[in-house]
Every structure is written in C-alpha cells, then in structure tokens.
Amino acid sequence: MHNDLLCSYQLTLLDAYRKMNTSQKEIVFVLDEEERLVGVLTDGDIRRLIAEGRDFSTSLSSLSYPSCKLLMEGEDMAKALEPLAKDGFKVGTGVVRILPVVNHESRVVDAVDLRETAFLPVASPDIGTKEFNYLVDAYLSGWISSSGQYIGQFEDTFSEYVGVEHGVACSNGTSALHLALLALGVGPGDEVIVPDLTFAATINAVFHAQATPIIVDVEPEGWTIDCDEIRRHASAKTKAVIAVHVYGQPCDMTALRGVCDDLGLALIEDCAEAHGAKFDGKMVGSFGDISCFSFFANKILTTGEGGMCLTASSELADTMRKLRDHGMSREKKYFHDTVGFNYRMTNLQAAIGCAQVSRIDEISDQRLALERAYREALEPLDLFEFQPDLERRTRTVWLVVALVKGDSPTRDAIISALRRSGIDCRNFFYPLSDMPVYAPYKTKSEVTQSLSERGLCFPTTTTLKPDYVERLRDALLEWQCNEATG
Numbered sequence: 122m123h124n125d126l127l128c129s130y131q132l133t134l135l136d137a138y139r140k141m142n143t144s145q146k147e148i149v150f151v152l153d154e155e156e157r158l159v160g161v162l163t164d165g166d167i168r169r170l171i172a173e174g175r176d177f178s179t180s181l182s183s184l185s186y187p188s189c190k191l192l193m194e195g196e197d198m199a200k201a202l203e204p205l206a207k208d209g210f211k212v213g214t215g216v217v218r219i220l221p222v223v224n225h226e227s228r229v230v231d232a233v234d235l236r237e238t239a240f241l242p243v244a245s246p247d248i249g250t251k252e253f254n255y256l257v258d259a260y261l262s263g264w265i266s267s268s269g270q271y272i273g274q275f276e277d278t279f280s281e282y283v284g285v286e287h288g289v290a291c292s293n294g295t296s297a298l299h300l301a302l303l304a305l306g307v308g309p310g311d312e313v314i315v316p317d318l319t320f321a322a323t324i325n326a327v328f329h330a331q332a333t334p335i336i337v338d339v340e341p342e343g344w345t346i347d348c349d350e351i352r353r354h355a356s357a358k359t360k361a362v363i364a365v366h367v368y369g370q371p372c373d374m375t376a377l378r379g380v381c382d383d384l385g386l387a388l389i390e391d392c393a394e395a396h397g398a399k400f401d402g403k404m405v406g407s408f409g410d411i412s413c414f415s416f417f418a419n420k421i422l423t424t425g426e427g428g429m430c431l432t433a434s435s436e437l438a439d440t441m442r443k444l445r446d447h448g449m450s451r452e453k454k455y456f457h458d459t460v461g462f463n464y465r466m467t468n469l470q471a472a473i474g475c476a477q478v479s480r481i482d483e484i485s486d487q488r489l490a491l492e493r494a495y496r497e498a499l500e501p502l503d504l505f506e507f508q509p510d511l512e513r514r515t516r517t518v519w520l521v522v523a524l525v526k527g528d529s530p531t532r533d534a535i536i537s538a539l540r541r542s543g544i545d546c547r548n549f550f551y552p553l554s555d556m557p558v559y560a561p562y563k564t565k566s567e568v569t570q571s572l573s574e575r576g577l578c579f580p581t582t583t584t585l586k587p588d589y590v591e592r593l594r595d596a597l598l599e600w601q602c603n604e605a606t607g
C-alpha cells in the first residue's frame with residue numbers, strides 16, 4: 122500500500138516529483154541504499170528548492186532532511202496523534218497528511234493517511250458562537266470572578282430546567298458533592314454508601330467530608346446502585362447514600378426513595394453524567410434531598426470546570442451558599458461563623474453555562490442521534506450489547522457505551538485495534554473496590570467486576586460529522602477479519 126510513496130535517494134528531484142504525480146500523493150519517503158528512512162519530501166519542499174535555484178536533476182542524496190514526524194510500528198496511534206491533533210496536524214510550516222510508520226530498523230512498514238485517520242477524541246465539548254458571545258459579554262463587563270449577573274441566571278435557568286427550586290453553582294462536580302454532604306450534616310464517624318461503578322469523585326467527596334464510605338455493588342439491569350445491597354450494608358452509622366446515574370442511566374428512584382425513607386438515610390443524586398435523563402417522566406436531580414451536577418468539559422453540559430447543587434430546601438441551599446463562600450455570614454459581610462471553602466463558580470463559567478442551558482435540548486438530541494447511528498452501524502457485527510433501555514427510565518447519552526459479547530481480552534483487543542486506527546476508545550471505570558486506596562471499604566462487587574471488564578466507551582463527539590461511526594465500524598470489520606483468519 123505504501124510502495125508508491127518510497128523513493129531511493131539515488132534518484133533526483135524530478136523522479137520524486139514524477140512519483141508524486143503518479144501516486145497522487147504529495148509526499149515521498151526517501152530511503153538510503155539499505156532502504157532505511159532518511160526523510161520525507163513534499164511537493165511544497167520541491168517547489169521551495171526550485172525557487173531557491175536548485176535544479177530538477179539534483180540528487181535526493183545531496184539534500185538535508187529535517188527530522189520528520191513518524192510513527193513506530195505497533196505504537197498506540199491514538200496516543201501518538203493526540204499532541205499533533207491539538208495543533209491541527211501542523212508540523213513546521215506545513216500540515217502533515219501522510220505519516221510513515223517505521224520498524225526498529227528504520228524501515229518503512231506502512232503509511233498512515235491522516236485524512237482518513239484523523240485522531241478522533243473520545244469526547245469534545247459542544248460549544249459555539251452563543252457560548253462565545255456570552256463569555257465575551259461577561260468578560261467585557263469586568264465581572265470575571267464570582268459576582269456578576271450570569272451566576273444567578275445560570276442557577277435559575279438550570280434549576281428550572283431540572284424542576285428544582287434552588288440552584289447553588291460551584292467550582293466543580295466534586296465540590297458540589299462535598300457541599301451536599303456537609304449541608305446534610307455528614308461528618309467524622311458517619312458512613313455514606315456509594316456504588317462501585319462510578320468515577321472516583323463520588324467516593325473522594327466522602328473522604329473530603331471526613332466520613333467513611335461503604336462501596337456496594339450495582340444491579341445488572343441498569344448498572345446503577347443496587348438497593349438490596351444498600352439494605353444489606355447500612356448500619357446505625359449510615360447517614361446518606363450517593364446514587365449515581367451512571368453513563369446517563371437513571372437509578373430506580375422509587376426503590377431508592379423507599380430504602381432511604383425506611384432506613385432514615387439522606388439521598389444525594391450524583392447527576393454528573395445524566396443531565397436531562399428522566400425517571401417516570403421526571404428529571405433526575407429532582408428526587409434527592411440534594412442533587413449534584415458537574416459541568417466538566419466532557420460532560421453533557423459544560424462550563425469548562427463547574428458544578429451545581431440543586432435542592433428544594435431553602436435551608437440546605439443557604440448552608441451550601443455559605444460554605445462555598447468561605448463560611449461567611451450571609452447577613453454580616455466578612456464575619457465567619459463556620460469554616461468554609463472557596464468553591465465559587467466564576468461569572469465567565471456561568472456565562473458559558475447560560476448558553477449551554479439554552480441549547481440543552483439540541484445537545485441531548487444530537488447525542489441520542491449519534492447513539493442511534495452507532496447501534497445501527499454496529500449491531501450487524503454482533504460484537505456488542507448496548508446499554509439497556511428499561512421501563513420507567515429514560516436514559517440520556519453521556520458517552521455511547523456498550524459491553525463486549527465475550528471476555529475482557531476481547532474488549533482490550535478491540536480497544537487496541539481502534540486506538541491503532543486513531544480512534545480514542547476507552548474502557549469502563551475500574552471498580553472502585555479494585556483500587557488499593559478504596560479497597561478497604563468494599564463489600565461484594567461481582568456485577569461491577571463483570572461490567573467493568575467488558576464495558577467500553579465509544580467516541581461521543583457531536584461536533585464532528587458522524588461519518589466517523591462508519592470509520593470505526595470499518596476498523597472493527599478489519600479487526601474481525603484478522604481475528605477470523607488468524
């Protein structure tokens with residue numbers, strides 16, 4: 122496939138130029154007599170050399186070649202291309218289109234055409250002109266810290282969207298969880314139940330509050346916290362549950378409310394991955410005593426970094442407002458009657474948030490459509506089990522996720538194959554209970570173990586043309602063929 126790109130350095134500029142003309146590719150890889158890569162030459166390079174007075178009969182061996190970007194055989198292409206992609210694939214004055222792949226002897230074994238293989242990130246934010254306009258407005262107003270009109274506006278519009286009375290914006294999703302725990306009076310000696318399948322921020326917040334986590338397994342149906350496990354592991358010391366709507370799937374809120382009421386536990390919803398998901402037609406985030414959202418750049422809605430606590434209780438909201446602002450008295454400025462934090466959101470972040478809230482239906486619909494495209498393209502391959510759709514639970518799409526039909530080596534082989542094609546595919550969260558820092562707090566976790574070994578997250582980037590779904594399918598087909606033929 123790359124033979125038409127190879128050019129011996131005993132040839133001339135004219136030979137190289139003719140080669141490009143035949144291959145219809147604007148580059149050749151120049152090789153020494155031992156067929157090792159010396160450098161690359163593009164049509165632009167040839168034009169410059171001619172303009173500088175070189176002759177077409179110049180031997181390629183008399184030219185000097187600056188070091189060029191290349192890939193090593195077997196290298197993780199997604200990783201290698203990541204820094205290049207950040208610069209729009211610019212190297213020096215030009216834009217790289219075709220990269221040589223070399224082995225450890227510097228022999229060219231393959232070529233990668235970046236136009237077909239441009240690095241595809243697992244997630245990128247959907248921010249556009251509206252966000253930019255609001256941001257510039259906040260910037261020009263001079264209110265760039267945590268005062269300014271956008272903060273209140275963001276709290277109001279987002280809490281109204283979810284259908285909860287009070288919104289308290291803060292610096293990120295983790296500080297939102299910390300504020301929620303503190304406002305509910307959780308502290309040293311108290312236990313908080315968290316699911317095993319989640320991002321580490323959920324359990325870290327429990328440590329920040331100096332409480333003790335109890336990690337419980339998730340249910341096989343929805344992959345969300347198992348209410349029977351909560352009943353089994355709650356004790357007299359247990360104060361609260363943090364339920365996570367993991368990968369956009371709502372928890373069973375009827376069962377959760379039931380168990381929390383029975384046992385007298387506070388219920389915190391971690392909605393970081395589920396903006397807009399619904400249970401019984403009602404938004405997640407409207408069921409818990411407090412619910413917490415993240416607006417990190419890879420979440421459904423983003424403010425760069427950011428978070429928000431929602432609650433129906435004005436007392437809880439007041440406590441959280443005070444704690445996020447150094448514990449300063451709400452009545453008497455600069456008088457502190459409790460030790461607080463600086464967990465404030467800036468007006469700049471809130472401005473982006475306001476634009477995002479106004480676009481949430483459009484953003485959610487695009488993510489759902491992308492997931493549909495994935496299902497249609499990949500179902501015929503019979504490789505994956507997609508996230509289940511359950512009665513009463515209306516999922517939203519954070520990342521497009523699926524389980525591999527097979528074991529974990531298959532999952533890892535698929536991820537490697539996709540990454541070699543420049544497609545950034547990720548495995549599921551590791552079970553919290555597998556990580557030594559959290560392991561002392563584990564109970565049992567068979568379901569989480571199995572999900573975590575088989576789960577993968579596909580690129581969920583709605584700002585690119587969705588034709589990358591076909592590219593991903595083709596890479597999988599090629600992998601399947603190679604597997605079948607050994």
Ligand SMILES: *Cc1c(COP(=O)(O)O)cnc(C)c1O
Nearest residue numbers: 293294295320322323393415417
């Ligand atoms: C992202 C995330 C958080 C934390 O959000 P940050 O804004 O990064 O602090 C908390 N919980 C879950 C489940 C998350 O996915």
